[in-house]
Amino acid sequence: xxxxxxxxxxxxxxxxxxxxxxxxxxxxxxxxxxxxxxxxxxxxxxxxxxxxxxxxxxxxxxxxxxxxxxxxxxxxxxxxxxxxxxxxxxxxxxxxxxxxxxxxxxxxxxxxxxxxxxxxxxxxxxxxxxxxxxxxxxxxxxxxxxxxxxxxxxxxxxxxxxxxxxxxxxxxxxxxxxxxxxxxxxxxxxxxxxxxxxxxxxxxxxxxxxxxxxxxxxxxxxxxxxxxxxxxxxxxxxxxxxxxxxxxxxxxxxxxxxxxxxxxxxxxxxxxxxxxxxxxxxxxxxxxxxxxxxxxxxxxxxxxxxxxxxxxxxxxxxxxxxxxxxxxxxxxxxxxxxxxxxxxxxxxxxxxxxxxxxxxxxxxxxxxxxxxxxxxxxxxxxxxxxxxxxxxxxxxxxxxxxxxxxxxxxxxxxxxxxxxxxxxxxxxxxx
Ligand code: S3P
Numbered sequence: 131x132x133x134x135x136x137x138x139x140x141x142x143x144x145x146x147x148x149x150x151x152x153x154x155x156x157x158x159x160x161x162x163x164x165x166x167x168x169x170x171x172x173x174x175x176x177x178x179x180x181x182x183x184x185x186x187x188x189x190x191x192x193x194x195x196x197x198x199x200x201x202x203x204x205x206x207x208x209x210x211x212x213x214x215x216x217x218x219x220x221x222x223x224x225x226x227x228x229x230x231x232x233x234x235x236x237x238x239x240x241x242x243x244x245x246x247x248x249x250x251x252x253x254x255x256x257x258x259x260x261x262x263x264x265x266x267x268x269x270x271x272x273x274x275x276x277x278x279x280x281x282x283x284x285x286x287x288x289x290x291x292x293x294x295x296x297x298x299x300x301x302x303x304x305x306x307x308x309x310x311x312x313x314x315x316x317x318x319x320x321x322x323x324x325x326x327x328x329x330x331x332x333x334x335x336x337x338x339x340x341x342x343x344x345x346x347x348x349x350x351x352x353x354x355x356x357x358x359x360x361x362x363x364x365x366x367x368x369x370x371x372x373x374x375x376x377x378x379x380x381x382x383x384x385x386x387x388x389x390x391x392x393x394x395x396x397x398x399x400x401x402x403x404x405x406x407x408x409x410x411x412x413x414x415x416x417x418x419x420x421x422x423x424x425x426x427x428x429x430x431x432x433x434x435x436x437x438x439x440x441x442x443x444x445x446x447x448x449x450x451x452x453x454x455x456x457x458x459x460x461x462x463x464x465x466x467x468x469x470x471x472x473x474x475x476x477x478x479x480x481x482x483x484x485x486x487x488x489x490x491x492x493x494x495x496x497x498x499x500x501x502x503x504x505x506x507x508x509x510x511x512x513x514x515x516x517x518x519x520x521x522x523x524x525x526x527x528x529x530x531x532x533x534x535x536x537x538x539x540x541x542x543x544x545x546x547x548x549x550x551x552x553x554x555x556x557x558x559x560x561x
Contacts, residue, residue: 136529138375138422139554145363147172147356148384149543150294150322151413152198153180153222155354156191157230157302158330159200160184160208164351168198170382171356175541176220179242183227186211187234205306205347210236214274217242219469219513219542222295224273225254226323229299231277232263233306241274245513250467251275254299257287261300261307284309284345291464292437294319294388297341304343305332313341317434320388325413326354357384357415361441362544364392365519368445369551370420371401372452372527378554379419386414391431391439393418395446399426399453428455432493436461441468444476444520448527450496451485460493469539470512479509479521483528502528509534515542522547 152171157180159166171177173193181191181198188209190201202208215231215238217223224242228251231238241247251272255265264278284307287300297313301323304311316339324341327334330352333344363380370378385393385407396403402423407416429450431439439446443465450457465472477487477494482505488495505525511518511534518537525532540547 142379145358148359160189162349162351163204166200166351179218225295229302233303282307284311286312292317292319298323364442377421426453428453428457432461457496463492469514475512511536515539
């Protein structure tokens with residue numbers, strides 16, 4: 131059979147460091163005594179927001195040879211910020227930092243760009259105020275966030291939604307509270323904060339769905355090696371799965387069980403995927419190899435699988451368009467409050483290629499027998515890095531040039547994605 135597409139993508143590559151892990155390493159290094167060196171961190175706009183915020187608390191942070199080097203004398207040496215802490219487009223910085231500031235007993239104001247000013251913050255205000263914090267929001271739910279110095283008590287909190295940002299904000303605040311805090315999750319969200327805090331010396335334990343945090347900042351600086359971000363690898367995995375002749379290996383990617391839902395989906399649809407775990411102490415990581423295969427089956431994604439792949443849903447939707455049958459994504463209401471309303475952005479933009487969906491409040495169905503064509507109008511980024519990257523992969527598959535209003539938000543998590551894709555591109559000889 132002659133390949134229908136001019137290009138195929140082959141080779142071995144590493145993607146940038148994990149965004150969630152890098153944010154946490156910068157924050158924990160800042161709260162710890164001594165030097166913390168972060169190897170292979172993500173250096174991106176979002177991470178710079180966390181670095182700048184921690185610098186404003188008096189921490190010395192330098193970028194040396196692509197490493198982040200943090201020097202801190204621990205929490206006693208930190209000071210209240212004298213200006214607003216600006217968090218740009220970063221939800222993780224905004225929510226985790228609110229917990230850090232509340233725990234430190236500081237006054238501070240946190241604000242970000244116009245996308246952040248539309249992201250819900252009541253979800254962190256509720257548990258933090260139960261602990262005794264004073265958190266003032268704008269229009270009851272949004273940044274700017276005003277935190278007033280108050281002493282905190284430990285609480286028991288049943289998480290109403292699966293959110294690692296909310297969970298982590300509570301954990302950071304719990305370090306500065308009187309008495310232990312217990313957090314009970316219904317569906318388990320990413321656990322990087324818990325793992326890393328334990329490594330830095332905190333008294334924190336996880337038992338099934340319950341996390342117990344004992345207060346105290348007896349943290350010591352350390353070396354942290356950041357694995358590649360599976361949420362960035364996801365774009366290359368789908369590229370390999372849908373472009374005939376492709377075969378891509380992504381090395382040293384995070385294989386944390388709370389983040390590996392995309393691997394479950396690839397197996398569910400019968401994709402050609404091989405996973406080689408290289409390390410399972412601390413943060414597990416390894417290599418993922420994906421080869422193109424015909425006749426992929428459709429998928430159903432819902433329930434506890436959702437938090438394990440929440441950031442991959444835009445690109446998994448592209449994958450769903452090229453399976454044989456109707457794929458379903460439900461229980462994903464959280465997509466409505468990401469960098470943009472991703473249910474709306476994903477479906478609207480892919481509809482420009484003729485894609486057909488049934489849309490619900492908490493997800494959508496990707497209908498059978500798609501009649502896809504080249505996009506008939508300019509694409510929109512919605513100031514959302516994962517929407518832009520989804521559209522990059524979709525336009526490659528449709529053999530089209532990328533015509534989009536703005537690509538600047540690629541700097542949020544994967545600044546070099548276009549170069550990386552180019553490095554994997556191999557022309558196909560048709561003869
Ligand atoms: C993140 C948690 C998730 C995820 C986000 C990063 C984190 O958000 O979507 O990209 O680093 O804790 P929620 O906590 O809102 O689910």
